[in-house]
Amino acid sequence: MKQSLRRRMFLPLLLLPLFAGIPACEQADDQPVKVGAVLSLTGPGAGLGGPERNGILLAQKLINERGGINGRPLEVIIEDDGSKADIAKSKAEGLIHGENVVALLGPSLTASTGAAASVTNRIGMPQLCMTGLGPEIELSYKSLFHMLPPQSLNARAMLEYLSKGLNVRQLGVLYDSGYGQLVMTHIENHAGDYGINIVAAEKFEVGATDVSTQAAKVRAAKPEVVGIIATSPVPFRNARQMRITQPIVSAVGSSSYEYVKGMGEFADDIVFPEFIVSEDPLPHQKEFVDLFVKEYGTLPKTYDAAGWDATHVIAQALSEVGPDAGSEAIAEAIRANRYRGVIASFNFAAPDMTGIELESYTYSKLVDGNYTRLPFTAK
Amino acid sequence: MPSTAAGTKPTLLWVAALLLWAALPFVATRHMVDLLVFAGLYSIAGLGVAFLLGQCGIVNLAQSVFYGIGAYSVAWFCARKGLPVPVGIASGIVLSVAMAAVVGWPILRLSGYFLALATLALGIIAQVLFLEWDWITGGTLGIGGIPFIEILGFTFDTPARFYFLVWPVALLLLVLHHNLLHSRAGLALRAMRDEPDAAAVLGIDIHKLKVQMFMLSAMLGSLAGSLFAHYVTFVSVDSFAIDRAISFLLLAVLGGVYTVWGPVLGALFITILPQWLSRLGDIHAFVFAAALIAAVILLPEGFGGAVTNWWQRRRTRRA
Amino acid sequence: MSPDLLFQSVLTGLTNGFVYGLIGLGIASIFRGTRIINAMQGDFALIGGITAVLLLERQGWPMLPAFVAAVLIGGAAGWLLEVLLVRPLRRRGGTEDSYLLLTLGCAFAVSALVLYFVGRDSHALPGIGGEGIVVIADAAMRIHALWLIAISLAVMLTLRLFYSRTSLGLSMMAAALDPQGALTTGINVPLMRTLTFALGGLVGGLAGILVGPLITVYFDMGLLLTLKGFAAAILGGLANPMGAIVGGVTLGLLESIAIVTISSGYKDVIAMVILIIIMIVMPNGLLGRRTRKGG
Numbered sequence: 001m002k003q004s005l006r007r008r009m010f011l012p013l014l015l016l017p018l019f020a021g022i023p024a025c026e027q028a029d030d031q032p033v034k035v036g037a038v039l040s041l042t043g044p045g046a047g048l049g050g051p052e053r054n055g056i057l058l059a060q061k062l063i064n065e066r067g068g069i070n071g072r073p074l075e076v077i078i079e080d081d082g083s084k085a086d087i088a089k090s091k092a093e094g095l096i097h098g099e100n101v102v103a104l105l106g107p108s109l110t111a112s113t114g115a116a117a118s119v120t121n122r123i124g125m126p127q128l129c130m131t132g133l134g135p136e137i138e139l140s141y142k143s144l145f146h147m148l149p150p151q152s153l154n155a156r157a158m159l160e161y162l163s164k165g166l167n168v169r170q171l172g173v174l175y176d177s178g179y180g181q182l183v184m185t186h187i188e189n190h191a192g193d194y195g196i197n198i199v200a201a202e203k204f205e206v207g208a209t210d211v212s213t214q215a216a217k218v219r220a221a222k223p224e225v226v227g228i229i230a231t232s233p234v235p236f237r238n239a240r241q242m243r244i245t246q247p248i249v250s251a252v253g254s255s256s257y258e259y260v261k262g263m264g265e266f267a268d269d270i271v272f273p274e275f276i277v278s279e280d281p282l283p284h285q286k287e288f289v290d291l292f293v294k295e296y297g298t299l300p301k302t303y304d305a306a307g308w309d310a311t312h313v314i315a316q317a318l319s320e321v322g323p324d325a326g327s328e329a330i331a332e333a334i335r336a337n338r339y340r341g342v343i344a345s346f347n348f349a350a351p352d353m354t355g356i357e358l359e360s361y362t363y364s365k366l367v368d369g370n371y372t373r374l375p376f377t378a379k
Numbered sequence: 380m381p382s383t384a385a386g387t388k389p390t391l392l393w394v395a396a397l398l399l400w401a402a403l404p405f406v407a408t409r410h411m412v413d414l415l416v417f418a419g420l421y422s423i424a425g426l427g428v429a430f431l432l433g434q435c436g437i438v439n440l441a442q443s444v445f446y447g448i449g450a451y452s453v454a455w456f457c458a459r460k461g462l463p464v465p466v467g468i469a470s471g472i473v474l475s476v477a478m479a480a481v482v483g484w485p486i487l488r489l490s491g492y493f494l495a496l497a498t499l500a501l502g503i504i505a506q507v508l509f510l511e512w513d514w515i516t517g518g519t520l521g522i523g524g525i526p527f528i529e530i531l532g533f534t535f536d537t538p539a540r541f542y543f544l545v546w547p548v549a550l551l552l553l554v555l556h557h558n559l560l561h562s563r564a565g566l567a568l569r570a571m572r573d574e575p576d577a578a579a580v581l582g583i584d585i586h587k588l589k590v591q592m593f594m595l596s597a598m599l600g601s602l603a604g605s606l607f608a609h610y611v612t613f614v615s616v617d618s619f620a621i622d623r624a625i626s627f628l629l630l631a632v633l634g635g636v637y638t639v640w641g642p643v644l645g646a647l648f649i650t651i652l653p654q655w656l657s658r659l660g661d662i663h664a665f666v667f668a669a670a671l672i673a674a675v676i677l678l679p680e681g682f683g684g685a686v687t688n689w690w691q692r693r694r695t696r697r698a
Numbered sequence: 699m700s701p702d703l704l705f706q707s708v709l710t711g712l713t714n715g716f717v718y719g720l721i722g723l724g725i726a727s728i729f730r731g732t733r734i735i736n737a738m739q740g741d742f743a744l745i746g747g748i749t750a751v752l753l754l755e756r757q758g759w760p761m762l763p764a765f766v767a768a769v770l771i772g773g774a775a776g777w778l779l780e781v782l783l784v785r786p787l788r789r790r791g792g793t794e795d796s797y798l799l800l801t802l803g804c805a806f807a808v809s810a811l812v813l814y815f816v817g818r819d820s821h822a823l824p825g826i827g828g829e830g831i832v833v834i835a836d837a838a839m840r841i842h843a844l845w846l847i848a849i850s851l852a853v854m855l856t857l858r859l860f861y862s863r864t865s866l867g868l869s870m871m872a873a874a875l876d877p878q879g880a881l882t883t884g885i886n887v888p889l890m891r892t893l894t895f896a897l898g899g900l901v902g903g904l905a906g907i908l909v910g911p912l913i914t915v916y917f918d919m920g921l922l923l924t925l926k927g928f929a930a931a932i933l934g935g936l937a938n939p940m941g942a943i944v945g946g947v948t949l950g951l952l953e954s955i956a957i958v959t960i961s962s963g964y965k966d967v968i969a970m971v972i973l974i975i976i977m978i979v980m981p982n983g984l985l986g987r988r989t990r991k992g993g
């Protein structure tokens with residue numbers, strides 16, 4: 001009987017190592033500097049997380065080729081949150097306490113950012129997220145920084161173009177219940193300031209396969225211009241199929257080569273207030289675009305650039321104060337840095353924790369499936 | 380083998396399991412403990428789905444609704460209004476049970492695939508309302524700043540600490556469930572499932588019983604959701620979408636709906652396996668699906684059923 | 699609200715309704731032949747759609763052969779599903795729920811494979827009649843949508859005739875309704891079940907190339923289509939071959955009219971509430987006969 005008991009105890013003991021992790025190694029001078037990243041690589045946010053990963057990996061490669069962080073290599077450990085806030089929090093926990101990372105990049109979605117920030121905020125760990133300013137509570141977080149502008153700025157960049165670029169007053173909007181809803185709230189808030197009248201606003205669920213009826217409703221309101229804010233090509237197709245012939249103005253989150261492909265022959269006469277036109281990069285974007293094309297064989301867009309910028313910002317701060325300086329010192333270095341990124345000039349000490357200005361927007365227009373830079377700039 | 384050993388061996392096994400359970404948070408990585416906490420939460424919600432299916436034959440694709448109500452109640456009462464923790468959990472349960480009664484009364488007259496579709500429709504409705512009623516739920520942005528649970532000055536603010544909160548609750552519920560099945564009500568349930576016509580003749584109000592079980596299941600879903608909110612301290616609509624309801628059903632069937640602790644095995648499977656597989660890179664989603672298919676084909680009665688069968692075969696061989 | 703807009707919403711509702719109905723038709727066919735609810739019907743459409751995309755875009759095939767190949771691949775997928783997975787599960791005593799989970803697992807697997815090998819882009823398949831539209835009383839409709847409706851109706855009628863007039867169809871029905879009896883009359887019951895799945899796969903593959911031009915083809919389109927198709931099939935009554943189309947059109951019109959008359963945000967709420975009410979009021983489905991409630 002003793003024997004059989006031992007055998008029974010043995011099985012659970014065998015299982016133990018399955019749950020246990022590898023003990024953390026002592027940090028030596030040539031040990032890599034670990035930075036964690038939580039991105040949406042699967043689920044509805046994967047259109048953001050995938051490009052962000054590309055940008056991060058490219059930046060990591062370049063930084064290490066140029067000597068790393070004070071001679072130590074930079075290692076970005078990337079985890080997928082499946083586009084879910086609760087998983088983002090778990091992954092952030094794991095990276096911070098399991099991998100002992102010194103800073104966190106991401107997440108890709110606003111809700112995930114809020115969830116992960118509740119972890120980093122408790123211990124003051126620097127977090128560079130790939131989203132714009134989220135719920136109000138984020139204003140009280142001292143170590144959270146945004147790589148993208150707040151949605152109010154995206155809304156104003158769009159309204160600037162409508163009122164000064166197109167000189168129109170009657171706006172109809174098609175927007176999804178996720179990203180679209182976030183921007184739409186601010187378009188409603190600011191439309192009056194620009195003398196713009198919203199004649200129709202139609203919503204559809206994220207991932208909708210057909211929004212023809214909503215498009216028809218917008219068309220029936222006879223707007224002078226139609227705004228489409230969504231993370232899919234569907235509304236752009238449906239709008240044109242429903243014979244919306246007016247110019248379409250969109251937002252930075254809707255601008256991606258993936259969506260352009262899905263739009264097919266309808267990828268025409270659509271304007272995006274955004275940050276990078278890789279076909280015609282600005283001088284300070286050239287190096288990034290060239291390296292990106294060399295590495296991946298495709299052109300980068302905003303979220304590739306956000307990953308690249310975030311990695312550079314954290315690398316600069318770590319080099320400056322040293323990777324072991326502690327969260328507070330690293331966060332302070334990020335705040336003091338005025339980083340000229342591919343996306344924009346950042347000032348993380350600004351109240352919105354990003355400091356992107358309207359002047360940083362570049363206006364692009366899709367003509368026959370190709371992005372071209374417009375001469376228009378917001379002032 | 381002497382027959383006297385039969386009594387002591389299972390006891391020793393239980394002690395060993397208990398020791399292993401208590402030791403886990405101290406030896407496992409923080410991330411693994413975190414996954415185990417989620418497995419505990421899902422076990423509670425999945426238990427509700429499992430016994431509805433196992434005892435009443437009801438396919439419930441609406442558990443995400445009650446999971447969401449539990450979580451949003453906590454967010455609203457504790458984070459927004461600053462009320463104490465029990466208020467949030469209790470109001471979530473009251474709201475969920477009331478909702479289950481009101482909605483369950485008409486739809487539980489349906490059966491078979493109609494009923495499955497009706498619960499699916501409920502899940503879809505709730506998903507939209509969670510998003511649209513953003514003055515309550517925070518919509519896409521979500522609600523942050525939910526307080527941790529604190530009992531007598533002890534704060535459940537780390538995975539390891541929460542582990543010792545959620546699993547005792549889950550185990551208590553499993554025991555209660557076990558007792559329920561062996562009570563008069565459990566007998567009535569089994570009669571209802573196996574011989575509905577005879578049960579009706581015996582004066583069992585089948586419809587009422589079904590609604591009561593649906594309310595009980597909703598209560599479990601709500602409790603799990605409330606605990607979830609206090610653990611993650613942040614809630615947003617993507618946690619209560621229809622895919623969450625599908626995963627609750629998945630864990631119930633995988634674990635086996637005829638055994639009490641099947642949902643625990645199912646919950647461990649769906650929380651830990653994908654995590655473990657994600658090391659394989661982008662192909663991991665396919666490997667998980669393949670594992671699911673293999674589990675369904677090889678273990679038609681779920682993990683719980685397979686283990687029970689194995690155990691019984693062992694015993695009869697020894698006797 | 700203008701009458702033009704209402705008319706437009708009816709046209710788009712009809713189009714979407716036939717999309718749901720076509721998926722529902724596949725679900726209902728498989729259910730009739732095997733008593734299994736196939737949760738990967740939408741993924742048969744993905745298989746068909748992505749096959750057409752790959753043949754057209756990467757292999758440069760002309761449209762017609764590519765489409766025919768896509769439909770056949772859909773049928774082959776149905777065949778393989780039955781032979782490789784459903785049959786072993788039946789042998790091990792599968793229950794209603796385990797078949798549902800099995801096919802759900804297959805849906806996950808197909809979606810994951812497409813994501814891994816083809817990527818996450820949406821692909822717009824060319825429509826029949828290209829992107830052309832017809833305008834009726836200031837309401838627009840894709841020419842392709844008219845083809846979709848016509849072909850769906852043709853498929854529905856063909857299936858009806860197939861089941862009631864051909865000996866193969868009658869054998870398949872007999873194998874489903876009374877497997878023991880069918881065996882004694884010499885019908886190869888397992889083969890009939892396999893053929894049922896192959897037929898479901900063909901209908902699914904066809905759905906793929908027909909809905910691809912409307913909603914584009916992408917890796918996780920399957921489950922969403924299955925959900926709507928499931929609703930269509932149940933709503934119409936699983937026992938009636940015309941049911942799925944009627945159920946689908948009802949659902950499509952409900953959604954579309956909810957958008958123009960009430961609110962686009964609450965579209966799904968309205969459609970789902972009415973769906974529940976219809977099920978309670980008409981327990982045999984819209985076209986149901988005296989059958990088991992809910993199938």
